Amino acid sequence: MNEIMFCDPEVPLMNIPGSVMDRLNKSRNSIHIMDNEHRCYFVNAYWKQLHQLDKAEVCIEGLPYSAIPHNAFYSCSDRFEAHDQEVFKTHKMIPSLEIHHYDSIGGWMALLLTVQPIEIESKCAGLIGEAQPLPEFLVRNYQKMRNSIITPRNPEVDYKLFLTNPDKLHDAEFDTVYLLMLGLKAKQIAARRNISVNTVYSTLANIKVRLGLNKPDQIVEYGIENGWHDHVPHMFRETETTLQLGKAALGFDYGA
Incomplete structure (x- = not known):
């Protein structure tokens, strides 16, 4: 070479x-x-x-x-x-x-x-x-999330990422949403972020209202449609x- x-x-x-x-x-x-x-x-x-x-x-x-x-x-x-x-x-x-x-x-x-x-x-x-x-x-969950929306790729992958939060989300907000997109439940998110389950629910509720969505589950769909999976959350x-x-x-x- x-x-x-x-x-x-x-x-x-x-x-x-x-x-x-x-x-x-x-x-x-x-x-x-x-x-x-x-x-x-x-x-x-x-x-x-x-x-x-x-x-x-x-x-x-x-x-x-x-x-x-x-x-x-x-x-x-x-x-x-x-x-x-x-x-x-x-x-x-x-x-x-x-x-x-x-x-x-x-x-x-x-x-x-x-x-x-x-x-x-x-x-x-x-x-x-x-x-x-x-x-x-992240190895398992990220590939699972990506493979659900694009053609499955070789395990050794290269994704171009953005070191910013999408849609002007605050650090704590996107940390929570990103874990939700990876498939974690509210209790798992709370444990990984060292916050209460109620804080997880209130964070998702605020984001839902801001985006004009009806259900918290729609946040994941919205995030995938808008490429949020290619942003790196603050915690990483x-x-x-x-x-x-x-x-x-x-x-x-x-x-x-």
Whole structure:
């Protein structure tokens, strides 16, 4: 597979202090950083553990991403490259929902993947990707919801997502509605959100009135018809670095 050239090779390479790398290594999310030629600049400890490369006698840093021996890339390499190319062209962070099988955990995992550009002098010097593990029940319920409205797809899927609430719903409102769309009952929603069942019912009642619907069950139909399943609720938007802090707050030192 050809190596991807992201921008002018004269763009200064990144120089990330060791203290920042130590911080990223302690993250509970999988983090990888690519340079401007799509070579692996850094992967954190959880990334290596997830891909069973934490004990491998191979130096990952400096390898083209296509040369890194992990299963997720073998099965989805074209899609990963297309995702990265789109980030490079738009200079914007692009999220996606990834569902993959990992031998390290002996099963499927759903992750919220965000990839954003690292820019120097308005040019892309590389990319930083962060994958946040999502609750296990999301693997089953999300695919079930999607497959009920579109043609069933391969278990390893890539859905383009929006990191916003639909129809100006508040965070707490959309968290509740999203769990309802996944098939959870009121008691299950209350338990997962650590709120009372009465709060769940009152939240749904308020949304029903606002949307001009007659029954709470119609909220799910309305949500599916309007693509709410492609929005990520606030409770799942808790990545530690790329979403909350941003590249500037990471302390990157862009040296020549």
